[in-house]
Amino acid sequence: MNLVLTGFMGSGKSTVGKIIAEKLGREYCDTDELIEKTAGMQINDIFKERGEAAFRLLESEIVKSVCEKSSAVISCGGGVVLNSQNIENLSKNGVIVYLYASPEQIYERIKNEGHRPLLKCADPLNEIKRLLEQRREAYSNCDFSFDTGGLSAGEAAEKILENNEIMKLIGKTKNN
Numbered sequence: 303m304n305l306v307l308t309g310f311m312g313s314g315k316s317t318v319g320k321i322i323a324e325k326l327g328r329e330y331c332d333t334d335e336l337i338e339k340t341a342g343m344q345i346n347d348i349f350k351e352r353g354e355a356a357f358r359l360l361e362s363e364i365v366k367s368v369c370e371k372s373s374a375v376i377s378c379g380g381g382v383v384l385n386s387q388n389i390e391n392l393s394k395n396g397v398i399v400y401l402y403a404s405p406e407q408i409y410e411r412i413k414n415e416g417h418r419p420l421l422k423c424a425d426p427l428n429e430i431k432r433l434l435e436q437r438r439e440a441y442s443n444c445d446f447s448f449d450t451g452g453l454s455a456g457e458a459a460e461k462i463l464e465n466n467e468i469m470k471l472i473g474k475t476k477n478n
């Protein structure tokens with residue numbers, strides 16, 4: 303089974319995912335990176351030149367392709383939950399873990415970064431709150447959730463690795 307990480311922008315998916323993959327000796331992949339590679343463009347430019355709908359279509363195609371994997375750690379963009387087909391595909395051979403942080407903590411993490419088109423607005427904190435509320439139900443359907451708010455990426459990774467239920471589901475026991 304794959305270990306799939308999702309959560310709002312700035313929740314630490316990519317950093318946490320890389321640490322977990324390394325500790326488990328598993329392949330790591332990141333849907334945002336694959337989208338940029340496939341499109342030959344940065345996410346900001348995809349949104350600007352082709353629009354969000356085109357980005358979401360590409361994201362769903364990439365999700366379909368990463369679902370072909372069977373024992374990878376997959377970090378998915380925060381909007382992947384918006385399409386229930388993505389979740390259905392990822393669930394077929396993956397455990398979906400939601401990383402949560404409060405709007406204020408997310409804002410602190412992302413405020414100096416410029417690569418997130420959805421948060422390039424006059425009041426990013428308010429937009430974070432709005433989007434989190436809009437996605438609340440979709441995120442709540444994930445198999446597991448972890449509050450990463452006060453944690454470093456290493457601590458968040460440790461918490462996930464210490465969860466025996468998740469480790470068992472992805473076929474990782476203390477001896478393998």
Ligand code: S3P
Pocket residue numbers: 309310311312315334345378379380381382417418419420
């Ligand atoms: C998005 C999250 C981003 C990226 C795109 C849209 C979203 O990924 O896929 O900017 O809708 O939440 P990260 O969550 O990795 O920043």
